[in-house]
Amino acid sequence: MSMIEFKNVEKYYGNFHALKNINLKIDEGETVVLIGPSGSGKSTLIRTVNGLEEIQEGQLLVNGFDLHDPKTDMNRIRKNVGMVFQHFNLYNNKSTIENVMLAPRLVLKRDEAENKREAMALLEKVGLADKAANMPSELSGGQKQRAAIARSLAMKPKALLFDEPTSALDPEMIGDVLDVMRDIAKDSSMTMLVVTHEMSFAKAVADRVIFMADGEILEDSSTKEFFENPKEERAKQFLSQVADH
Amino acid sequence: MALLQNNFPTFMQGFGYTLLSSLIALVGSMILGTAFAIMQIVPKKWVRKVGNVYVQVFRNIPLLIITFFFFLVVSKYVKMSGFMSGTIALMLYTSAFIAETVRAGILSIDGGQMEGARANGLSFAQAMQYIILPQAFRVALPSLGNQFINLVKNSSILAFVGGLDLMYQGNMIAANTFETFSTYIIVGILYLIITLPLSYYMQHLERKLKHAA
Ligand SMILES: Nc1ncnc2c1ncn2[C@@H]1O[C@H](COP(=O)(O)OP(=O)(O)O)[C@@H](O)[C@H]1O
Ligand SMILES: [Mg+2]
Numbered sequence: 001m002s003m004i005e006f007k008n009v010e011k012y013y014g015n016f017h018a019l020k021n022i023n024l025k026i027d028e029g030e031t032v033v034l035i036g037p038s039g040s041g042k043s044t045l046i047r048t049v050n051g052l053e054e055i056q057e058g059q060l061l062v063n064g065f066d067l068h069d070p071k072t073d074m075n076r077i078r079k080n081v082g083m084v085f086q087h088f089n090l091y092n093n094k095s096t097i098e099n100v101m102l103a104p105r106l107v108l109k110r111d112e113a114e115n116k117r118e119a120m121a122l123l124e125k126v127g128l129a130d131k132a133a134n135m136p137s138e139l140s141g142g143q144k145q146r147a148a149i150a151r152s153l154a155m156k157p158k159a160l161l162f163d164e165p166t167s168a169l170d171p172e173m174i175g176d177v178l179d180v181m182r183d184i185a186k187d188s189s190m191t192m193l194v195v196t197h198e199m200s201f202a203k204a205v206a207d208r209v210i211f212m213a214d215g216e217i218l219e220d221s222s223t224k225e226f227f228e229n230p231k232e233e234r235a236k237q238f239l240s241q242v243a244d245h
Numbered sequence: 246m247a248l249l250q251n252n253f254p255t256f257m258q259g260f261g262y263t264l265l266s267s268l269i270a271l272v273g274s275m276i277l278g279t280a281f282a283i284m285q286i287v288p289k290k291w292v293r294k295v296g297n298v299y300v301q302v303f304r305n306i307p308l309l310i311i312t313f314f315f316f317l318v319v320s321k322y323v324k325m326s327g328f329m330s331g332t333i334a335l336m337l338y339t340s341a342f343i344a345e346t347v348r349a350g351i352l353s354i355d356g357g358q359m360e361g362a363r364a365n366g367l368s369f370a371q372a373m374q375y376i377i378l379p380q381a382f383r384v385a386l387p388s389l390g391n392q393f394i395n396l397v398k399n400s401s402i403l404a405f406v407g408g409l410d411l412m413y414q415g416n417m418i419a420a421n422t423f424e425t426f427s428t429y430i431i432v433g434i435l436y437l438i439i440t441l442p443l444s445y446y447m448q449h450l451e452r453k454l455k456h457a458a
Contacts, residue, residue: 050364052360052363052364075366075368078363078364078365078366079366082364082365083364083365085357085360085361085364087357088357088361089355089357089358089360089361089364090361091358091361091362091375091376092358092380093376093379093380093383094376102365102367102375103362103365103366103367106367106371106375107365107366107367107371108366148361151365152365155365155366
């Protein structure tokens with residue numbers, strides 16, 4: 001069954017055509033990496049999936065619900081679709097563990113003792129058990145991002161969206177975050193859509209690679225095919241550029 | 246000193262009414278001000294418009310005019326004392342300033358906080374209540390402190406409509422005893438007894454919250 005499906009989706013910012021005739025199907029449990037030059041519409045695309053950006057034309061089905069239908073309850077979609085941001089967006093007025101526990105308490109009405117147990121287990125999993133009581137301002141960038149991932153996982157989502165989760169991190173912090181993401185990808189039921197410039201991560205973890213430029217999807221191939229034999233000239237160009245870094 | 250002794254109950258009654266009026270207006274204006282601050286930032290355009298008109302109206306009319314409006318006009322339809330008229334006017338007037346202060350506080354919070362909360366499954370209201378407003382109030386605290394102190398001082402408007410407050414009683418005592426200067430010195434000190442602790446408390450809160458995050 002497909003978890004996320006774009007059908008002829010168009011997105012405009014005012015007059016600016018940000019997403020052009022997007023058709024894309026992501027199955028339950030798939031890990032898909034989305035790449036492309038800056039400004040190509042990667043963030044826009046990923047943000048439409050949990051309704052942070054509205055679409056103007058077409059159909060966007062997430063977990064079976066059409067996001068373009070005004071009757072669709074966006075809060076219900078967001079319960080099932082987590083998002084990890086480039087700049088973490090942790091709650092600055094809450095401790096690490098409170099960041100993880102807040103949404104399950106308010107949205108899922110999870111029992112407080114169970115909530116705490118699960119939050120601690122998640123912090124353990126991302127290597128932050130000893131930072132549970134610390135405020136976000138006391139965490140390093142890499143720790144913040146791992147806390148943000150734990151916060152998303154606490155909702156037990158069916159899909160997770162990552163928008164350049166390691167782009168704001170110092171190089172030595174990136175590995176730990178990618179390790180956590182690799183772990184999540186191993187869970188065969190989790191659907192992941194990841195915008196990243198980490199090609200080694202894409203090669204190791206992705207089932208498929210989507211290449212975007214100027215608001216269009218130019219290539220949608222299996223990971224092996226994409227890296228070994230990219231069809232589009234722009235994709236080849238892009239790959240040679242990121243390889244230089 | 247004899248002046249204070251002889252008129253002690255009157256001074257104290259005035260003090261009590263000023264305190265009561267200030268308390269009611271403070272709580273009311275915080276609630277209204279926060280509500281109108283939020284109204285001015287929601288996506289719905291007409292809601293923003295309503296919020297903005299409210300703030301502009303009450304911020305740009307002298308408090309005395311609003312007070313007279315309630316005392317002379319509204320009281321024809323809804324029975325209310327001078328104390329009530331003045332207190333409601335004070336509450337509405339101050340709420341417009343608090344709305345602006347809180348709105349500025351909300352706008353100073355990084356948009357990522359709201360996005361993070363919404364993406365995490367919280368509703369707009371939950372995100373406001375648990376994430377945005379606590380941070381916005383902290384930012385707005387120094388300015389809110391100023392509003393509260395202005396509110397206590399502005400409550401002297403009650404004197405114009407027989408509101409039984411400190412200023413009103415001071416006027417009475419001064420007229421009866423002809424000890425104008427001493428009377429207003431005492432009135433001034435009694436205002437300080439409210440505003441100084443308030444001022445110190447706000448500073449204390451500021452320091453405490455700064456260390457909390
Ligand atoms: N809120 C917005 N308003 C107007 N234009 C926007 C907005 N967000 C993004 N854009 C434009 O849309 C295009 C795609 O942006 P984005 O999705 O952020 O690209 P990417 O994530 O691939 O770098 C860019 O040209 C950008 O300037
Ligand atoms: Mg982007």
